[in-house]
Amino acid sequence: MSQKKNRMNQKYNYYVNNVAPKPKYISNCIKAFFTGGTVCIIGFILQKWIQSKGLDQKTASSIVIMILIFSAQFLTGLGVFDDIVKFAGAGLIVPITGFANSIVSPAMEYKKEGIVLGVGAKLFSLAGPVLVWGFSASVIIGIIYAIIT
Amino acid sequence: MAVKKMGQQTIRFPLPPKIISAYSIVGPKEGEGPLKDWFDEILEDDMIKEKTWEKAESKMLRSAINASLKNCQKTPEDIDFLLSGDLLNQLMSASYTARDLGIPFYGLYGACSTMTESLSLASMLIDGGFADHVIAATSSHFSTAERQYRFPLEHGNQKPPTAQWTVTGSGALVLASQGAGPVITHITAGKVVDFGVTDANNMGAAMAPAAVDTIAIHFSDTGRSPDFYDLILTGDLGQLGKQIAKDLLTEKGFNVESVYNDCGVMIFDSINQDTHCGGSGCGCSASVFCGNIYKRMMKKELKNVLLVSTGALLSTISTQQGESIPGIAHAVAVSI
Numbered sequence: 001m002s003q004k005k006n007r008m009n010q011k012y013n014y015y016v017n018n019v020a021p022k023p024k025y026i027s028n029c030i031k032a033f034f035t036g037g038t039v040c041i042i043g044f045i046l047q048k049w050i051q052s053k054g055l056d057q058k059t060a061s062s063i064v065i066m067i068l069i070f071s072a073q074f075l076t077g078l079g080v081f082d083d084i085v086k087f088a089g090a091g092l093i094v095p096i097t098g099f100a101n102s103i104v105s106p107a108m109e110y111k112k113e114g115i116v117l118g119v120g121a122k123l124f125s126l127a128g129p130v131l132v133w134g135f136s137a138s139v140i141i142g143i144i145y146a147i148i149t
Numbered sequence: 150m151a152v153k154k155m156g157q158q159t160i161r162f163p164l165p166p167k168i169i170s171a172y173s174i175v176g177p178k179e180g181e182g183p184l185k186d187w188f189d190e191i192l193e194d195d196m197i198k199e200k201t202w203e204k205a206e207s208k209m210l211r212s213a214i215n216a217s218l219k220n221c222q223k224t225p226e227d228i229d230f231l232l233s234g235d236l237l238n239q240l241m242s243a244s245y246t247a248r249d250l251g252i253p254f255y256g257l258y259g260a261c262s263t264m265t266e267s268l269s270l271a272s273m274l275i276d277g278g279f280a281d282h283v284i285a286a287t288s289s290h291f292s293t294a295e296r297q298y299r300f301p302l303e304h305g306n307q308k309p310p311t312a313q314w315t316v317t318g319s320g321a322l323v324l325a326s327q328g329a330g331p332v333i334t335h336i337t338a339g340k341v342v343d344f345g346v347t348d349a350n351n352m353g354a355a356m357a358p359a360a361v362d363t364i365a366i367h368f369s370d371t372g373r374s375p376d377f378y379d380l381i382l383t384g385d386l387g388q389l390g391k392q393i394a395k396d397l398l399t400e401k402g403f404n405v406e407s408v409y410n411d412c413g414v415m416i417f418d419s420i421n422q423d424t425h426c427g428g429s430g431c432g433c434s435a436s437v438f439c440g441n442i443y444k445r446m447m448k449k450e451l452k453n454v455l456l457v458s459t460g461a462l463l464s465t466i467s468t469q470q471g472e473s474i475p476g477i478a479h480a481v482a483v484s485i
Contacts, residue, residue: 012345106301109302110301
């Protein structure tokens with residue numbers, strides 16, 4: 001690409017960035033803070049309640065995670081999770097609820113292409129990268145930890 | 150010798166093809182928008198009792214074509230060619246529609262510019278004496294586009310404010326060498342213009358320079374000025390793209406303020422319908438032209454219209470490879 005064209009493109013992109021509407025960062029952050037916080041509070045209350053029934057903390061938190069995953073999957077299935085996320089944003093995408101949604105939504109979507117090449121192949125199309133790089137990072141950090149200690 | 154070509158990119162039709170029939174179908178969301186009273190048919194359910202979204206889109210396109218034929222009392226056998234396309238890989242909706250209709254078919258891909266691309270070529274076929282009746286039709290569907298270009302429908306995410314909403318809609322036009330209706334006097338074929346925008350969520354900005362390029366060349370080729378037209382209508386630039394196109398045209402010395410609008414802006418109430426910058430997709434300019442503009446021309450409310458459907462020629466692969474988004478716009482001048 002010629003330099004002149006390059007400069008023209010830069011100028012145009014600079015102009016576009018100036019006129020383009022910006023995401024509402026502050027109100028999005030506030031909404032995410034409160035919805036994310038609400039999920040955590042619900043999780044905490046559930047955990048304490050389960051513990052009060054006589055289970056230890058580790059088992060109780062596993063059950064809480066299962067409940068949160070199930071709720072997100074159920075709401076995805078009902079078709080309302082994406083509507084809630086439109087409001088909540090990172091408040092529901094960052095917790096385990098977002099991960100659950102990113103697996104159930106392709107499962108629903110690609111069912112039409114069949115059980116094997118649709119659901120089977122596409123199930124992890126959104127969550128896959130998170131798993132691959134999450135596992136990779138944990139292995140590297142594990143090696144570093146082993147060397148240090 | 151190219152006797153019908155004028156200037157750089159424009160063709161003038163000495164025997165202007167007539168648009169003898171138009172039909173538009175839109176989805177439920179479009180049917181709640183500001184243009185709801187203009188569309189010929191509003192779907193209650195965008196699945197139309199089909200098993201897949203793709204089948205639904207194809208059915209919608211087929212219904213629009215069949216209804217446009219019925220409007221002018223023609224049958225598929227009367228039609229020489231069908232020029233059609235959509236947004237899906239390998240033109241799934243258009244190809245399956247053509248299979249069921251049995252009309253000789255040319256599949257076109259111009260992304261969201263397909264309405265004017267098909268209209269341009271259809272006009273040339275008729276004016277060139279190759280055909281008496283040609284159908285130009287196109288469609289897009291929110292759910293098929295979303296699953297091909299973006300995320301599964303139920304995936305939770307927040308779209309940036311520059312994003313647009315793919316219109317579920319279809320429009321079909323029957324062009325004829327003889328008959329009554331608005332005539333296509335000129336077409337200006339567009340060049341691919343790329344100003345280096347890489348954000349697939351900001352297609353208005355990517356396509357606006359292409360629209361401006363085509364409109365400016367149309368004026369210089371034909372010697373017309375913005376005053377000649379009652380309406381200059383771009384396809385789906387959305388609010389941001391419309392603003393940019395207006396700015397760029399003013400910079401080039403064309404004052405279009407009073408006559409310029411954009412189908413993507415017209416079709417939705419972006420605040421109440423949560424469509425961010427407005428509508429997009431082949432079905433956007435198709436349904437707005439076939440629904441609103443064609444009828445207003447028949448009522449003589451509008452006499453000269455320049456329709457400039459705009460397309461973003463990106464693919465999921467080009468986006469992933471970090472390529473910028475090439476834009477294209479074809480202009481069709483319609484008069485009555």
